[in-house]
Amino acid sequence: MPTEGPELETVHLLRAAAVELGLHSARFASRNGMHPTDVRALIVLMDARRAAEETTAGRLGAALGLNSAGTTALVDRLERAGHVRRVRGATDRRKVVIEVDERAVALGQAFFGPLIGQVVELLQGYDERERAAIRGFLEGVRGAAAAADRPLTS
Amino acid sequence: MPTEGPELETVHLLRAAAVELGLHSARFASRNGMHPTDVRALIVLMDARRAAEETTAGRLGAALGLNSAGTTALVDRLERAGHVRRVRGATDRRKVVIEVDERAVALGQAFFGPLIGQVVELLQGYDERERAAIRGFLEGVRGAAAAADRPLTS
DNA sequence: CCCTATTATCTCGCTCAGCAAGATACTTGG
DNA sequence: CCAAGTATCTTGCTGAGCGAGATAATAGGG
Incomplete structure (x- = not known):
């Protein structure tokens, strides 16, 4: 067990900062009647949008570690809240492209x-x-x- | 809207690091059959232990933003898994002090x-x-x- | 002392996110 | 045009966390 050097305090600080950032996202979630997962989903979607990439339901679920059922429920929630739209894939109609409002x-x-x-x-x-x-x-x-x-x- | 300076990339990096640290905790959780909240609880308990402070059920719940019912369920889970022990308060027997194993x-x-x-x-x-x-x-x-x-x- | 208000935790019944399994819709290669 | 493959959705379930109220213990005024 290292004898508690000054570096450990910085590590502690790093953790505290990470926790605080997480809490900030959680505040955004609860203030808008969302769950942490919904916020994570929106972030993924916005990142993809910035990179001009289409995000399908499957990709989104994979990015969040959800299975298909959970992903459907997630997109249902976001769509019901008006945060995203489902758009059937143009070339492959099995796909559902998720667009952020x-x-x-x-x-x-x-x-x-x-x-x-x-x-x-x-x-x-x-x-x-x-x-x-x-x-x-x-x-x-x-x-x-x-x-x-x-x-x-x- | 700021025109995408180099600082924004650092902000992005900060977020990525925070997310990655969160995922690391989540791995610890799932690898040990726990939920994110359980890990957060253990961290709170260990921090208190370091500071030589007693943590009661109520304090723990408050630190995690859980109500009393959720706190009871959380402590039940942790106790069942053998990670903590319930100890009735010595001076005030209404209290339940939680000790980390x-x-x-x-x-x-x-x-x-x-x-x-x-x-x-x-x-x-x-x-x-x-x-x-x-x-x-x-x-x-x-x-x-x-x-x-x-x-x-x- | 005792009785009431207060505090700490637990119990009950519920809601809702996410899982496993399988149904459904569409595409593609033979 | 059909079989295998792929993308999403449906169904039924488990379990975390909430609201309300029960229970247990302390503290303070009479």
């Missing part, structure tokens, strides 16, 4: 925009070398957490 | 230890000024996310 996008930007703005502002208080350290650290954390998935792979 | 602590350390170690190692690759920037950034993010709770407070 503009208002849902605006809702998300209105809620997350301020926080994003604050973080951007925060970043601007650092010089380039410090910003590079922050980026590198975040990249490293993400990689380490993701790599912990498949244990002993090269 | 040593094996649950060891389980958590075994799972999260390697990732924590990697992050500590990562930090050691930076000089003191860079580490201060990372700490300051994380602190700022946590504060901003937490402050977004109560909107327009001084």
